[in-house]
Amino acid sequence: MVEPETRPRGGIDLGGTKIQAIVADADHKVLGEARQPTPTTGGPQDVINALADVMRQACVGAGLNADELGGVGLGSPGDIDARQGTIAQAGNLPNWTGAVPVAEMLGAALGTSVAIGNDVSVATRAEFELGAGKPYGSLLGVFWGTGVGGGLILDGKEWEGRAAAGEIGHMVVKRGGALCPCGRHGCMEAYAGRKAMEVEARRRHDEGEHTDLFKIMKERGRDRLTSGVWERALKHGDQLAEHLFERAYLALGAGVASAINLLDVEAVVLGGGLGVRFGDAAAARLAEAMRPHLFNDDRPPAVAVAALGDYGGALGAAMLVGP
Amino acid sequence: MVEPETRPRGGIDLGGTKIQAIVADADHKVLGEARQPTPTTGGPQDVINALADVMRQACVGAGLNADELGGVGLGSPGDIDARQGTIAQAGNLPNWTGAVPVAEMLGAALGTSVAIGNDVSVATRAEFELGAGKPYGSLLGVFWGTGVGGGLILDGKEWEGRAAAGEIGHMVVKRGGALCPCGRHGCMEAYAGRKAMEVEARRRHDEGEHTDLFKIMKERGRDRLTSGVWERALKHGDQLAEHLFERAYLALGAGVASAINLLDVEAVVLGGGLGVRFGDAAAARLAEAMRPHLFNDDRPPAVAVAALGDYGGALGAAMLVGP
Incomplete structure (x- = not known):
């Protein structure tokens, strides 16, 4: 049996315009947040650096380090392979070619595990569980x-x-x-x-x-x-x-x-x-x-x-x- | 515990043009069939008489009486209330007003129980279970x-x-x-x-x-x-x-x-x-x-x-x- 995760979790919404990160507790209460513009130049590594950076800023607001999180979830545009942890065909991100192993790269940068999902799907689920869709x-x-x-x-x-x-x-x-x-x-x-x-x-x-x-x-x-x-x-x-x-x-x-x-x-x-x-x-x-x-x-x-x-x-x- | 129904079953497809009835065994093998045009005049009772008639003809082909069937299913256009056994708003059927208790009326005529479903839904399920959708x-x-x-x-x-x-x-x-x-x-x-x-x-x-x-x-x-x-x-x-x-x-x-x-x-x-x-x-x-x-x-x-x-x-x- 797997113990339910009770540590705070990170969540990142990777948009074509901005990156929004939050730290939330198990009851979905926001403990810290940060945002910054999505890089428009460079390549995948620059986007991942920005993702790690904004997630760390949100952690500062929540008074903890990224490696203390129970994990980080990332909602992204493009063609998501949740199992492989890769993102492909993200047309709005700079010089994004092939299937980029974002979960692995971002996980290494933050010192915690990273799960990936489609940006619209995760936003819909949030509204269903917590918002207007309840x-x-x-x-x-x-x-x-x-x-x-x-x-x-x-x-x-x-x-x-x-x-x-x-x-x-x-x-x-x-x-x-x-x-x-x-x-x-x-x-x-x-x-x-x-x-x-x-x-x-x-x-x-x-x-x-x-x-x-x-x-x-x-x-x-x-x-x-x-x-x-x-x-x-x-x-x-x-x-x-x-x-x-x-x-x-x-x-x-x-x-x-x-x-x-x-x-x-x-x-x-x-x-x-x-x-x-x-x-x-x-x-x-x-x-x-x-x-x-x-x-x-x-x-x-x-x-x-x-x-x-x-x-x-x-x-x-x-x-x-x-x- | 309910015993699975092993007796032959009747199935009727009520279309705007024709009524198709079959008798099938538990393996969905067709034992008898009949069809006739859908009444274009009269009212609900005339349609139900035609449904009963064509179902009885299919039973003749299968060598049994309608009251020996394990039940009859009817796929119909219109607004179906499966639980109430009623059909409303069947615009292609003659003088069809209000919610007609078809399951009860047809069941009485045939001497067996009748279940109702949407014509397109039941046809889709059949293709999924037995046909091109397998x-x-x-x-x-x-x-x-x-x-x-x-x-x-x-x-x-x-x-x-x-x-x-x-x-x-x-x-x-x-x-x-x-x-x-x-x-x-x-x-x-x-x-x-x-x-x-x-x-x-x-x-x-x-x-x-x-x-x-x-x-x-x-x-x-x-x-x-x-x-x-x-x-x-x-x-x-x-x-x-x-x-x-x-x-x-x-x-x-x-x-x-x-x-x-x-x-x-x-x-x-x-x-x-x-x-x-x-x-x-x-x-x-x-x-x-x-x-x-x-x-x-x-x-x-x-x-x-x-x-x-x-x-x-x-x-x-x-x-x-x-x-």
Whole structure:
């Protein structure tokens, strides 16, 4: 028999933009946290150095050393092999080629064991166990940010298919439609992902359409349209921003309703950078945009905003530490 | 302890067009079968009389009386309450209002117990247990006929959500697209369902487009475009028929690929009147139409034709008889 792990655990959410680390106790209480930007240059070793660094900072906040942790969980984008502890095809990370043995490398750096999981899956599990998904037995997590990721809990268990389930952002909402950053056409993410929305905003701006989006971006010292830039533009009634958000909601409505028609889960939990920033207003607008496409429109699923905010991914990652 | 049922079981597949009944032994071997058209006039009692009649005919083939059966399973469209034994909202059945206690009424007529399940779910289970889905642990059943129905087996178990999962025909493949018989726009079924295809064929024919579809229909003494009528027209190179089939495959490709992107199951089993009639050619064309939309296009799911043919629904219905 294996003793349950009672020591504090580390959790790291490796995003395309930032790395968020936490230390949590066995009751999932956050004892320390730290974050820093994800490296955009260098290679895998630089990313792993950054992961180790931010995890150590979170440990300082919790008043312990990394090697005193019961283990560290890492939620990552890309193609995860949990058993091998490798991450491949992480397109948003710098010069990432082949299957990088992240668990081994990060474990060596921190002096503890490291478990790896898909970023969206672990965030969905965290919301299911601790957050907005607690009242439900089955749910769809929709993480709306740079892209649109999906996580599934069916009858209390994560559904990962042959390891790659949850690509809700690449459900087709308009055959022959807009080009998606993935290279395909008509995906939900081609309309609703922040990256795709920025491409479209830039194209229209270059064509002479008026918008303050890029002015706000520069004023804020950003090099891309962050959630904060979009929010500011919307607050000022920027028409292009409003138009592209409406377009995003219509695509999200069709795609998420399609997923509900197929799966009939109890709830949708809306997270991600944009989902959390626009919160209840986004959840209400999504529910409205889903309605025309729901086959059982007299019994729509609940649509709730992710409740764990920025810590959701890292808390879910910490849950990877077993038993 | 309940003794396992060893007596022959009845299975009935209640379709919008025909009723298929079988008698099967405990090893799912078909001992007798019968079929007849589904009543298009009258009301629930007429449908139940027809169900009882065709079940009795199948019993004659098997050399027994209906009351000697270990029970009868019925796969039905509409809103099924398996526990109450009722069927509601069966739009394709004549004058069907409210929740009709079919299990009780049919059980009384046949002198045996009756269990009810969703037609697509039971057909999917039959393919999983006995047919094209046997090699796989998870699959999506796609039943392509008058409409497009879906059934899910995840980790060996049916997934029914809050009882209404599997409405794959109403996944949106083109936001703002064609009108679906369900009243919504852009559903996969609006392009691929035989009913919707007939509406579109008639519209174009009325507008002067050339097609032999309706001539063939009349020659065959039909009042609608059956799978056989479509097949004949396609064999003769009818351009409108070819165009509408191509349009159907593109919609099926986008919708089924979307379902795979979300669920990443091992296999797609293609059944239904059109799926079975066009068989391997349809499966190959579907796989091809899915490819541009598959997020993991290096690892497409298997696409197999339903192996139980016309008996699949009735065999699956017989499996409802427990234990």
